[in-house]
Amino acid sequence: MNKNAWTAICSAVVMIWAAGDVRAQFAKVEDAIKYRQSVMSVLGTHFTRLGAMVRGETPFVREAFEENASLVATLLKLPWEAFQVAGSDKASALRPEALSQKEDFLKLARANQDEVAKLLAAAKAGELSGIRSAFGAAGASCKACHDSYRRK
């Protein structure tokens, strides 16, 4: 293998490590808890706004719906590693099984992200019936994870 190839591989390894590190770095367990709770709180506000539009409690405005859905999709990329910080099931609503059954937890998280991506696609398409159905599926995928891994 020549020097350039080695350099490229080493750069790639450093990049992947550093990118992971940038997401995962929390100095304290409480920082991870505060971070994920803040993400979920903002996300919840905007998901609630989507719900109000879907149910006709506020006027349905396609652009506003897409803007809120896009924000939910962006925020939903953030909190998962913070849920995997050891000890962060103490002093929070997170069940210990979220850590001990990491693969299942992350599977539900990915399913949630997939459903929200479909909701955003439906928002862009703009058909209210498609949006309603995608919103229901997205909400169900939130609930699936909460039911398993959030304390009642």
Place this chain on the structure above:
Amino acid sequence: MNKNAWTAICSAVVMIWAAGDVRAQFAKVEDAIKYRQSVMSVLGTHFTRLGAMVRGETPFVREAFEENASLVATLLKLPWEAFQVAGSDKASALRPEALSQKEDFLKLARANQDEVAKLLAAAKAGELSGIRSAFGAAGASCKACHDSYRRK
């Protein structure tokens, strides 16, 4: 004016009103406070990560830098109306002047958004010297608003 023109104008008015409403709707003062504090907390985490890369405390990875800067720019669009909810200067670090001097507060908020937009542009360009200088200006524009409108 013909009927179509009226319909177009009325639709536009409803859209603008509804879009404003979607952003501003907080059932309780505490909801507005929690929302803006959560936004600022997430934003602070990612701005801190940018700072760590700028200062060389973590490896500088352009893609990760851009990702974090993009997130900060997105989050920075959200909290301003929540800072303008009457009574929300009680039980929070917000000074009453943020409400009584709304125009100046929003001017500093817009300046902050402008500097972060420049930081994101610098991140995309990828020159570390430009990024450093834009990061400094963005940080100064955060501080300008905090100095005036956040309690010590």
